[in-house]
Amino acid sequence: MHLAKLTLDEAVAVLRAEGHADTILVQSDGGSDFTGEIFQQGCLKYGSWVRSKVSQPGGTGILERLNRTYKYQFAFRHDWQSMVEVRAAMPDVHRWYNHQRRHSALGYATPWSTLTSSANARNAA
Helix, strand or coil: HHHHHHHHHHHHHHHCCCCCCCCEEEEECHHHHHHHHHHHHHHHHHHEEECCCCCCCCHHHHHHHHHHHHHHHHHCCCCCHHHHHHHHHHHHHHHHHHHCEEEHHHCCCCCHHHHHHHHHHHHCC
């Protein structure tokens, strides 16, 4: 639960640093890390939380796909000696996945370009 809350805080800090001040809807499965009081309080601090299933439209299927991409394009291709090495490499993985890798579900755009273009369109209205 603490790691899920820490991850939530770090993700929101990145969004805030980029100027995204909107409330956030946190979507996750019903695992104990996400249904516990610590994580739930964090979700309420930033917006709200909704439980979703892999199979439902807009559900956690996208997260499952992210995990698969991470494992097969990154984690399984290295001979890690420690978790310190894995953690040290994560900023590079995040940069690659969000700023360089083109996603077919986004019309072969990157997640970051999609996020910023939709935020810019909202702010211009």
